Amino acid sequence: MSAGTSLRQMREQKPLIHQITNYVVMNETANATLALGALPVMAHAIEEVEEMVGSASALVLNIGTLSAHWIEAMIVAGLAANNYGVPVVLDPVGAGATRLRTETAKRILGEIDVAVLRANPGEVAALVGATTEMRGVESIGAGANSPDLAHRAAQKFAVVASVTGPVDHVSDGERGAEIFNGHPMLATITGTGCIASAITGCFLAASRTYFDAAVEALIALGVAGEDAARDAKGPGSFHVNLYDALAALDPDTIDARARFA
Amino acid sequence: MSAGTSLRQMREQKPLIHQITNYVVMNETANATLALGALPVMAHAIEEVEEMVGSASALVLNIGTLSAHWIEAMIVAGLAANNYGVPVVLDPVGAGATRLRTETAKRILGEIDVAVLRANPGEVAALVGATTEMRGVESIGAGANSPDLAHRAAQKFAVVASVTGPVDHVSDGERGAEIFNGHPMLATITGTGCIASAITGCFLAASRTYFDAAVEALIALGVAGEDAARDAKGPGSFHVNLYDALAALDPDTIDARARFA
Amino acid sequence: MSAGTSLRQMREQKPLIHQITNYVVMNETANATLALGALPVMAHAIEEVEEMVGSASALVLNIGTLSAHWIEAMIVAGLAANNYGVPVVLDPVGAGATRLRTETAKRILGEIDVAVLRANPGEVAALVGATTEMRGVESIGAGANSPDLAHRAAQKFAVVASVTGPVDHVSDGERGAEIFNGHPMLATITGTGCIASAITGCFLAASRTYFDAAVEALIALGVAGEDAARDAKGPGSFHVNLYDALAALDPDTIDARARFA
Numbered sequence: 001m002s003a004g005t006s007l008r009q010m011r012e013q014k015p016l017i018h019q020i021t022n023y024v025v026m027n028e029t030a031n032a033t034l035a036l037g038a039l040p041v042m043a044h045a046i047e048e049v050e051e052m053v054g055s056a057s058a059l060v061l062n063i064g065t066l067s068a069h070w071i072e073a074m075i076v077a078g079l080a081a082n083n084y085g086v087p088v089v090l091d092p093v094g095a096g097a098t099r100l101r102t103e104t105a106k107r108i109l110g111e112i113d114v115a116v117l118r119a120n121p122g123e124v125a126a127l128v129g130a131t132t133e134m135r136g137v138e139s140i141g142a143g144a145n146s147p148d149l150a151h152r153a154a155q156k157f158a159v160v161a162s163v164t165g166p167v168d169h170v171s172d173g174e175r176g177a178e179i180f181n182g183h184p185m186l187a188t189i190t191g192t193g194c195i196a197s198a199i200t201g202c203f204l205a206a207s208r209t210y211f212d213a214a215v216e217a218l219i220a221l222g223v224a225g226e227d228a229a230r231d232a233k234g235p236g237s238f239h240v241n242l243y244d245a246l247a248a249l250d251p252d253t254i255d256a257r258a259r260f261a
Numbered sequence: 262m263s264a265g266t267s268l269r270q271m272r273e274q275k276p277l278i279h280q281i282t283n284y285v286v287m288n289e290t291a292n293a294t295l296a297l298g299a300l301p302v303m304a305h306a307i308e309e310v311e312e313m314v315g316s317a318s319a320l321v322l323n324i325g326t327l328s329a330h331w332i333e334a335m336i337v338a339g340l341a342a343n344n345y346g347v348p349v350v351l352d353p354v355g356a357g358a359t360r361l362r363t364e365t366a367k368r369i370l371g372e373i374d375v376a377v378l379r380a381n382p383g384e385v386a387a388l389v390g391a392t393t394e395m396r397g398v399e400s401i402g403a404g405a406n407s408p409d410l411a412h413r414a415a416q417k418f419a420v421v422a423s424v425t426g427p428v429d430h431v432s433d434g435e436r437g438a439e440i441f442n443g444h445p446m447l448a449t450i451t452g453t454g455c456i457a458s459a460i461t462g463c464f465l466a467a468s469r470t471y472f473d474a475a476v477e478a479l480i481a482l483g484v485a486g487e488d489a490a491r492d493a494k495g496p497g498s499f500h501v502n503l504y505d506a507l508a509a510l511d512p513d514t515i516d517a518r519a520r521f522a
Numbered sequence: 523m524s525a526g527t528s529l530r531q532m533r534e535q536k537p538l539i540h541q542i543t544n545y546v547v548m549n550e551t552a553n554a555t556l557a558l559g560a561l562p563v564m565a566h567a568i569e570e571v572e573e574m575v576g577s578a579s580a581l582v583l584n585i586g587t588l589s590a591h592w593i594e595a596m597i598v599a600g601l602a603a604n605n606y607g608v609p610v611v612l613d614p615v616g617a618g619a620t621r622l623r624t625e626t627a628k629r630i631l632g633e634i635d636v637a638v639l640r641a642n643p644g645e646v647a648a649l650v651g652a653t654t655e656m657r658g659v660e661s662i663g664a665g666a667n668s669p670d671l672a673h674r675a676a677q678k679f680a681v682v683a684s685v686t687g688p689v690d691h692v693s694d695g696e697r698g699a700e701i702f703n704g705h706p707m708l709a710t711i712t713g714t715g716c717i718a719s720a721i722t723g724c725f726l727a728a729s730r731t732y733f734d735a736a737v738e739a740l741i742a743l744g745v746a747g748e749d750a751a752r753d754a755k756g757p758g759s760f761h762v763n764l765y766d767a768l769a770a771l772d773p774d775t776i777d778a779r780a781r782f783a
Contacts, residue, residue: 030712041658045589048620067306098309136277136302190291234505244756328567359570397538397563451552495766
């Protein structure tokens with residue numbers, strides 16, 4: 001496990017990360033992908049997703065502003081990714097908030113071989129059948145995240161579960177990791193969860209295992225968040241600083257700054 | 262009428278603001294909602310809008326990049342909001358610029374019980390049948406806004422009309438208010454009108470009356486705009502500062518800074 | 523050829539630039555258009571594009587996140603633009619990356635009278651049948667751009683070809699120009715190609731010829747990029763600075779700063 005080694009390799013290889021994501025954050029996840037050192041491509045037309053994912057090193061599916069056509073495109077792209085051996089990240093934005101979102105996330109998990117499920121505790125709880133409190137797409141309640149929740153999701157869906165919050169929990173169903181990097185300001189702007197999912201896609205193209213990719217991605221975003229908060233005056237300047245910080249992440253020092261167990 | 266009291270309550274309760282809005286500003290209105298202190302959720306699929314709006318404290322409908330499916334979803338969401346007693350904001354972006362926009366805005370006003378119509382003078386003039394000059398979705402001509410225009414719209418559509426420009430005019434058909442807060446730089450970036458509508462949704466979840474919500478929202482955005490302009494070097498840095506300023510709005514001092522009559 | 527003269531005229535007339543563009547950059551191209559001094563409008567519904575383009579001074583078609591409905595709307599808008607004498611810019615984002623994109627770009631070039639084709643070398647190579655290396659929507663390989671490529675595209679499609687890279691090449695099939703303005707940081711954020719296309723639309727509404735518009739637009743964006751890079755700490759702050767720099771472009775000095783041959 002070395003976020004630095006993976007980051008260095010990613011920047012050398014510039015893997016293409018195909019993202020079928022929501023309207024709110026497309027610009028944000030594209031810019032985060034670029035800032036980190038990979039190449040984003042957004043393509044959702046059912047006529048082209050199979051072909052596009054064939055050139056990609058990872059596929060990120062995000063249901064943040066889903067509709068019928070997009071769901072079908074995600075399924076087609078996901079099946080093609082599985083066929084090509086391209087790893088898939090699922091971000092089940094708002095699972096638990098509406099039936100459409102819960103069912104779509106479960107359908108993708110059922111029909112597609114997902115490498116990493118990256119979500120907040122409320123979404124994961126909804127998917128594994130635990131009780132939770134959601135408000136829209138936000139997970140409410142600080143005590144909601146736990147190693148057990150990630151473990152259950154990993155086992156139930158045969159994925160690496162990457163459950164993010166003030167402390168992040170990653171589990172592959174056997175091993176678990178807690179990541180303490182990060183900053184409360186990450187929660188003050190929209191899309192940092194989606195950015196975490198996009199960055200997980202970037203690391204899937206470079207890390208040794210899916211588990212390593214999930215952990216290294218959260219270390220990278222967490223360290224960048226710490227740097228971005230340093231002279232931020234509020235959510236606007238934090239948002240700007242975050243891209244600067246992702247681009248400035250130093251492969252030589254990031255492992256020394258990682259805080260995880 | 263106290264923007265400070267409403268803002269304090271909003272930040273304690275973190276109401277969910279369901280927004281069916283345009284592609285151009287989704288990230289902007291979501292981040293403005295968060296910065297102010299409420300929670301945004303964007304959801305437009307006809308299969309989920311009824312369920313989502315049932316969890317929301319306000320619904321914002323914005324026709325800035327409309328198409329047939331989205332119009333139907335807005336109607337379904339609006340009817341559900343009326344049914345649940347969730348107040349609705351309509352932003353009729355570009356009414357007057359094309360028949361589709363004018364007719365869609367009128368259809369929503371006819372079929373949905375709208376709490377606040379937040380628009381620019383040209384859009385409102387098109388809806389009440391007054392003459393106006395539009396260029397695309399922009400209202401041209403400084404003299405276009407007036408207390409009378411807001412009053413006519415409020416009476417014709419039985420809404421609170423919130424008509425924004427260098428000076429803003431709000432009317433509930435009986436009372437009127439003029440808001441002088443704001444800064445010319447608000448007009449140098451896209452989406453500040455849409456942000457005004459989103460913030461109006463936030464205040465609808467916290468203010469005493471719809472009229473108060475409309476006025477307090479424009480005071481809040483205006484004061485934040487004044488703060489954001491202070492060390493802005495142009496529209497890019499103003500845009501960033503605006504989120505910082507919204508987050509920094511102080512419930513204890515905002516009422517003393519309000520300039521309205 | 524004077525970027526300053528065209529810029530001054532644009533800011534006086536504030537032409538409306540109708541953009542049917544991709545979800546990733548809509549906010550970015552709208553804000554760049556405003557910052558430069560023109561008015562953007564985004565409208566893609568097939569029911570309104572003919573009417574909207576009738577009020578516009580240029581139409582920008584960008585296939586970055588295309589789907590079937592959007593393609594039809596682009597064709598309808600483009601034919602209406604031709605009918606009204608409104609010049610059309612085509613940005614064939616990702617041509618060469620998927621058949622859908624290559625064929626859609628060729629279809630638009632076949633059915634619509636395009637004034638300026640603004641693209642990267644890989645996209646242009648795919649359209650003229652030259653070999654190239656693409657990764658997603660990015661053109662790979664520094665040596666790919668050349669005056670010859672722009673010349674071939676201009677002749678084949680009877681357009682002004684504006685092929686951008688570290689050095690930009692513009693050709694109308696007879697004359698050619700190379701533009702040396704710009705900065706490597708322009709490649710560190712998503713959407714600068716799309717911004718170049720939007721700005722080309724702005725200059726089409728003000729410049730003497732299509733060829734002049736294409737060259738002047740790249741000078742303007744290049745000079746702004748140079749200014750934006752000056753105190754940028756990374757891609758986030760560069761992005762913000764770029765809007766400030768576009769708004770600060772000085773018609774009196776821009777021609778002295780232009781570097782082209």
